[in-house]
Amino acid sequence: MRGSTQIALVVSLAVLGAAVEARADCQYVRGSISETMILAPNDPIARTLGTVTGVLNGAVSAVITSPPPNVRSLDIFVTKSGDMLTAIGMPMRTPVPGAPAGEFTAHVDLMITGGAGKYEAATGTMTFDGQTHNAFGGPGVSATDLTYQGTVCGPNIKGDGH
Numbered sequence: 001m002r003g004s005t006q007i008a009l010v011v012s013l014a015v016l017g018a019a020v021e022a023r024a025d026c027q028y029v030r031g032s033i034s035e036t037m038i039l040a041p042n043d044p045i046a047r048t049l050g051t052v053t054g055v056l057n058g059a060v061s062a063v064i065t066s067p068p069p070n071v072r073s074l075d076i077f078v079t080k081s082g083d084m085l086t087a088i089g090m091p092m093r094t095p096v097p098g099a100p101a102g103e104f105t106a107h108v109d110l111m112i113t114g115g116a117g118k119y120e121a122a123t124g125t126m127t128f129d130g131q132t133h134n135a136f137g138g139p140g141v142s143a144t145d146l147t148y149q150g151t152v153c154g155p156n157i158k159g160d161g162h
Contacts, residue, residue: 024121024123024153024154024155024157025153025154025157025158025159026124026151026152026153026157026159027055027151027152027153027157027158027159028055028149028150028151029054029055029056029126029148029149029150029151029152030054030055030147030148030149030150031052031053031054031055031056031057031147031148032052032053032054032145032146032147032148033050033051033052033053033060033128033130033144033145033146033147033148034050034051034143034144034145034146035048035049035050035051035060035062035143035144035146036048036049036050036139036140036142036143036144037137037138037139037140037141037142037143038139038140039139039140040063040139043063043064045063045064045065045066045067046063046064047061047062047063047064048060048061048062048144049061050062050144052077052079052148054148056077056079056085056148057079057080058077058078058079058080058081059077059078060075060076060077060078061075061076062074062075062076062089064091071090071091071092072088072089072090072091073088073089073090073091073108074086074087074088074089075087075088075089075108075110077115079118081117081118082117083115083116083117083118083119084115084116084117084119085112085114085115085119085122085152086112086113086114086115086119087110087111087112087113087126088110088111088113089108089109089110089111089128090108090109090110091106091107091108091128092106092107092108093105093106093107093132093135094107096131101136102132102133102134102135102136102137102142103131103132103133103134103135104131104132104135105129105130105131105132106128106129106130106131106132106144106146107127107128107129108127108128108146109125109126109127110125110126110127110128110150111125112124112125112126112150112152115154117156118154118156118157119152119154119156119157120154120155120156121154121155121156122152122153122154122157123152123153123154124150124151124152124153124154125150125151126148126149126150126151126152127148127149127150128146128147128148129146129147130144130145130146130147131144131145132144133145
């Protein structure tokens with residue numbers, strides 16, 4: 001009976017160790033984004049390309065995947081270290097009262113859908129807030145400046161205590 005108890009204990013510790021290893025840590029992310037509308041013949045609604053500072057330092061591209069009234073976006077971040085984070089966004093723009101046509105406040109709620117490298121199997125949420133300038137100017141003219149913040153969790157993420 002003693003041998004069976006030892007085997008059960010070893011198996012229990014192995015299962016517990018695997019469960020701890022599979023645990024996802026979370027990281028608070030924040031920074032800024034400066035993006036510009038770009039030519040994208042295969043994305044007829046709109047595509048942006050931008051630079052990202054802060055925790056996700058690198059680049060971002062967003063494609064509007066559905067038009068108003070239920071606007072959705074696919075947002076892809078690539079960090080300078082080569083990690084990729086993907087998200088589905090729900091962008092909203094509101095005209096700035098008294099400002100020239102094409103000036104909008106921008107807000108986006110994002111649901112993290114995964115990625116690669118550090119962000120493989122990532123989950124979480126982020127928000128963007130900022131302002132769009134010359135929204136009707138087209139590629140190379142329309143630009144948006146945003147701040148982002150949120151929480152990203154995943155098996156390859158080291159928690160930062162936030």
